Amino acid sequence: MATTTYQVVGFLLSMLGLAGCIAATGMDMWSTQDLYDNPVTSVFQYEGLWRSCVRQTSGFTECRPYFTILGLPAMLQAVRALMIVGIVLGAIGLMVSIFALKCIRIGSMEDTAKANMTLTSGIMFIISGICAIAGVSVFANMLVTDFWMSTANMYTGMGGMVQTVQTRYTFGSALFVGWVAGGLTLIGGVMMCIACRGLMPEETNYKAVSYHTSGHNVTYKSGGFKAGTGFGPNTNNKKIYNGGAQADEEIQSHPSKYDYV
Numbered sequence: 048m049a050t051t052t053y054q055v056v057g058f059l060l061s062m063l064g065l066a067g068c069i070a071a072t073g074m075d076m077w078s079t080q081d082l083y084d085n086p087v088t089s090v091f092q093y094e095g096l097w098r099s100c101v102r103q104t105s106g107f108t109e110c111r112p113y114f115t116i117l118g119l120p121a122m123l124q125a126v127r128a129l130m131i132v133g134i135v136l137g138a139i140g141l142m143v144s145i146f147a148l149k150c151i152r153i154g155s156m157e158d159t160a161k162a163n164m165t166l167t168s169g170i171m172f173i174i175s176g177i178c179a180i181a182g183v184s185v186f187a188n189m190l191v192t193d194f195w196m197s198t199a200n201m202y203t204g205m206g207g208m209v210q211t212v213q214t215r216y217t218f219g220s221a222l223f224v225g226w227v228a229g230g231l232t233l234i235g236g237v238m239m240c241i242a243c244r245g246l247m248p249e250e251t252n253y254k255a256v257s258y259h260t261s262g263h264n265v266t267y268k269s270g271g272f273k274a275g276t277g278f279g280p281n282t283n284n285k286k287i288y289n290g291g292a293q294a295d296e297e298i299q300s301h302p303s304k305y306d307y308v
Contacts, residue, residue, distance in 0.1 A: 050245030051149050054165060057238030058144050060231050061172045065137040067228025068179045072130045075100050076219035078190055093219060096127055122189045129182030133175040137232060140171030144239065162246035165239055172236025179229030183222050190216055
């Protein structure tokens with residue numbers, strides 16, 4: 048019961064996290080204009096991974112896509128790549144985990160195959176969550192660096208008494224969505240890996256095998272001969288034929304027909 052619970056909860060968390068990663072990647076508010084100490088409030092600017100937008104106080108919003116790839120900063124392209132890789136791995140892991148669910152039977156699939164599929168999907172979810180968290184964190188670090196550099200350049204001339212108007216950007220809502228989505232995907236992958244241990248079949252005991260000589264019908268068993276310890280009366284060695292043990296004295300006590308010749 049615990050194995051099924053871990054598997055289903057991990058599957059649901061991973062699916063929710065993957066949906067959040069897709070939503071965060073398509074959102075436009077990765078960076079928003081910082082309105083603190085900004086005298087111009089009639090225009091609000093925000094940017095995403097794919098386009099930049101401007102919203103006026105009248106409610107009119109205009110967005111312009113990035114028409115270049117090589118002209119974009121290298122960090123922005125790295126964030127794009129990380130988010131796309133995370134989404135692709137999460138989608139593949141989601142498809143694999145559907146067939147690995149214990150409550151779904153497909154033909155004569157064994158528990159070992161389901162356990163391996165569960166482990167594979169869990170690893171994919173973990174990598175997907177790490178990629179999403181890393182991509183959002185890289186973009187956030189880029190924003191923090193640009194923010195403090197813009198702040199340092201705002202005061203110029205006359206000993207810093209003249210303040211220049213410069214647009215600064217801060218964290219947007221897409222960053223928080225990406226962090227939460229990456230964390231959910233990561234936790235779901237860990238729970239899928241934990242559920243894999245419960246799906247593995249128990250170890251079976253191996254049966255003992257008896258060995259026979261090629262020329263004679265004699266069975267050798269362990270423990271048939273006893274070695275003398277040297278502290279007591281000597282005991283006669285026993286010979287084992289066909290699984291039965293007889294002493295030398297008992298063999299000699301029964302005369303045969305050749306004794307009377």
